[in-house]
Amino acid sequence: MKKTENLGILNINSTLYKTRLSPKFLKRKLYMPADLKAIISFIPGTVLDILVKKGQFVRKGENLVILDSMKMQNGIKCSVDGTIRKINVNKGDKVSKGTILIELK
């Protein structure tokens, strides 16, 4: 019986259990609080237009990027007031969901 090979330790309520750990558990992403100054794509798509320039002051709710996806033009909005520190994409770029498009300071 090789059933007891490759065992790890799982802590449930301060008790340490000897057990196999699932790939899903081992690959889980550790939680990071959301960074409001990083403007990310909420949907994958193609960058159709960039409406702002580096150093520009932008207000909460303003459209920063137009992302073409699912046959729609989606405005990527600013979630806080701030100044554009860095633009990470160019017109025509294909971006996946969760890409940091623009960074504010």
Place this chain on the structure above:
Amino acid sequence: MAVNKKIHELQEKRKKILLGGGEQAIEKQKAMGKWTARERIMALLDKNSFIEYDLFVEHDARDFDMDKKSLPSDGVIIGSGTIYNAPVAIYAQDFTVAGGSLGQMHSRKITKIMDYALKMRMPLIGINDSGGARIQEGVNSLAGYGEIFFRNTISSGIIPQISVILGPCAGGAVYSPALTDFVFVVDKISKMFITGPEVIKTVLGEEISMEDLGGARVHSEITGNAHFFSMSEDECFEQIKRLITFIPRNNSTKAKILDLAEPDRKYDPEKIVPDDPTLPYDVRDVIKSIVDNSDFFEIMELYAKNIVIGFGRMGGRTAGFVANQPLEMAGVLDVDSSDKAARFIRYCDAFNIPIITLVDLPGYLPGVDQEHAGVIRHGAKVLYSYSEATVPKITVILRKAYGGGYIAMSSRHLRADFVFAWPTAEIAVMGPEGAANIIFRKEIMSSDDPDGMRKQKVEEYKDKFANPYVAAARGYVDAVIEPKETRRFLLHAIEASEDKVVKMLDKKHGLPPF
């Protein structure tokens, strides 16, 4: 002679249609490592039992030059036959005819056999091997899918519905299997997805192979869409036949009773489970120590392995087993294992199969990912399914049964009919370490030797609460039994509850936390 001539004519017509898409297309099918639709039906059903309907059905599409094309049987074979002498209705899409694409008549053939299966109250087996909607037939093709999904839904819980994915099954087509009871997939042959790799690449720029996106392994290990995984079509058909032996033909009968045989003695229940609740073991060995012939038919073997589900026989009668698996993730309940268990409990309840629950779990899996994935909602499915189930519910607490996990795993409080516990059972609000840390926090903190004090308090708690007798004293446990007595108690419980009647309150339907 005229009759002979007409018979001959029929024979010729049949012969031509039986070739499906023709020899070239069949060769192509074989080159992909696949069997033809007809071969599949023959392999699955009892010899000479298949009766085919609608062999001569033709499509009636007129646009895009379709009127000039003949598609034998419109790319799908329907009929009925038997498996181990039990009647089943079956359809198999024929990939050699227009890629098994689904047009109006193709779908009408499928819905015809579905209606037949439902009316006759017999299991329905669907073999899927299709490129998807027949684009030339436009909205008629979509209507066809809708008609199939509707029938899948209204038949659910009345007749067993089995889906076999033996080729592509993409786009809307995937929802038929998803609505059925059991989905069978074969390595390298089955492919299921809503949007394929090409669309994903064009729209999102992500590149992925069909196999990695929606192959048999993905659906068996990651998505939980498939219930049975096999390496070949042959093996797949054997699995289906085996499943058929365990389930009743509809919801108003019970599964066939087979001859009883004792479990294999090499599975000694006293020697499988270690006393130390932090040590693992394979709970399937406990099941094999209990069931007839030590024969356990596991379902969703590769998905959420921290819970084990499947069928076995007790004194010849089918029972559904739900067991925490300490070997995997300490047997915790989490999002995936809750979904897996809850659906199986509802399956058993719908088809008059008693449920035997073996409990050994430390509780729920902690973590941000679990909380954000909705472990509250998913975990609630287990409570809902057990509470709602009116089939005989028998629980054996093998070792740990802590906190919410104790309640969820078919406890007396959710109306288990019989609750037995082994002497190794620990029924408590949480494990001794966690409990001692909370209850004796002050004593531990203010002690000159906090570690020593903690150990002492953990021992105190263990002595007092880490046993089955506190719950037994309240009647929450009916009997504390020796492991070797388990089969005898279960056999009696199943026999005693054969005619169990529970009337639930009248309602249209409840609202399970989907």
